Amino acid sequence: MASPATITYGPIFIGVVFNILLYGIMITQTFLYFTVYKRDKMWMKLFVSVLFLCDTLNCAFDIAFVYIPLVNNFDNVMALQNASWVFATDPAMTAIIALMVQLFFTWRVKVLTGSIPAVIFIAFCSICQWCGGMGTAIAVGMIPEFTHFQKFKVIVIIWLAFSAVADTAITVALVWHLRKHRTGFSATDDVVNKIIRMTVQTGLVTALCAVIDLIAFLSSPSGLHLIFNLPLSKLYTNSLMSSLNSRAGWKYGSIGRGLSGQTESSGEDINSTMPRNVHVIQTQPSNGVRVSQQVYIDVESHQMADIEKESPVPVDGDSETRSVRIYAAHQGKPIVTPSTTEHTMS
Incomplete structure (x- = not known):
C-alpha cells in the first residue's frame, strides 16, 4: 500500500x-x-x-x-x-x-x-x-x-x-x-x-x-x-x-x-563589428530619456584621369625645357590644368 x-x-x-x-x-x-x-x-x-x-x-x-x-x-x-x-x-x-x-x-x-x-x-x-x-x-x-x-x-x-x-x-x-x-x-x-x-x-x-x-x-x-x-x-x-x-x-x-x-x-x-565605411553614432536628446542611433555610410567615388606628358625638347642647345600638363576628367570638363616649366642652365 x-x-x-x-x-x-x-x-x-x-x-x-x-x-x-x-x-x-x-x-x-x-x-x-x-x-x-x-x-x-x-x-x-x-x-x-x-x-x-x-x-x-x-x-x-x-x-x-x-x-x-x-x-x-x-x-x-x-x-x-x-x-x-x-x-x-x-x-x-x-x-x-x-x-x-x-x-x-x-x-x-x-x-x-x-x-x-x-x-x-x-x-x-x-x-x-x-x-x-x-x-x-x-x-x-x-x-x-x-x-x-x-x-x-x-x-x-x-x-x-x-x-x-x-x-x-x-x-x-x-x-x-x-x-x-x-x-x-x-x-x-x-x-x-x-x-x-x-x-x-x-x-x-x-x-x-x-x-x-x-x-x-x-x-x-x-x-x-x-x-x-x-x-x-x-x-x-x-x-x-x-x-x-x-x-x-x-x-x-x-x-x-x-x-x-x-x-x-x-x-x-x-x-x-561594422564594415570600414559604416559608422554608428549615438546622440543623447536634451531630455535624457532615450538614446537614438544613426548609421552613417561613407561613399567613395573614384574618377578616371587622363594624363598628358610632353617629352623633353632641347631649345637652342643651351637649355632644356620640360613641360608637363595634367588634365583631370570630371563629367567631361577639365577641372585641373596646372603647368610647370623647368629651366636647366648649361
Missing part, C-alpha cells in the same frame, strides 16, 4: 527540488550581474537585489512547508492532507515575483517600441495575474484540504491564464519590434537575431510552464500540478537575469545603452 504522502507530497517534493536547483542558478546569475555590470544605475541594482531577496524567501518557505508535515508531524495523516499557512505563501510570492518581472519587461517594451496600447495591455494582464495569485493564497488559507483545491479553480485560472498571456504579449511585442528594425547589415542583424532568440526562449518558457501548470490543475485533483507551480517563480527571476547578463554578448557595451536602457561596461565598440 502506498504512503498517504505519495499523492500530495510526492509532487511537492519534486517541485521543491527543481525550485532549489533554479535558486542555485539564480545565485550564480546575481553574482555575475553585480560583478560585470557595476555601471548600471542604482535603481536597477536595487531591483535585482529585491528580486533575489524574494527568491530567497520563497525558497525558505518551500523548504519549511515540506519540513513541517514530514518531520514535525511525522506519522500524522491529517497533517499530510491539509496545507499549512506556509504553503499559502507560495502562490503569493510567485505572483509578486511575476508582477515585478513582467512590469520590468513592460518598461522595456515602452522604451523600445513606445507603444502605449501594448504597454497598457501587458500591465493589465500582469496586475490581473497578481490579483489571481494573491486570491489563490487567500483561498488556500480558507480551504486548506489539498483534495478540495478544485473549489477555487476560477481564481487559479485567472492567475495562471493572465500570467501566460502577459508573457506571450511581451515576447510578441519585442520580437515584432526587433524584426521590424533590422538594418540589413550582417553584423548588426546577427546581434538582433541573438536578442530575438533570447527573448523567445525566456518569454515562452514561463508562459509554457504556466499553461502546463493550469492544464494539470484542471485535469487532476491530485498535486501533480505542483511540480510545475513551485519552480515558476524561479523561472521568472532566471529569465530576467539571463536577459540582463546576456547584454555583454550583444556588442553594445561601450556605445551607451543596451536594450534595457542601461550603460554597459563591456568595453566593446559596435563600430568594430
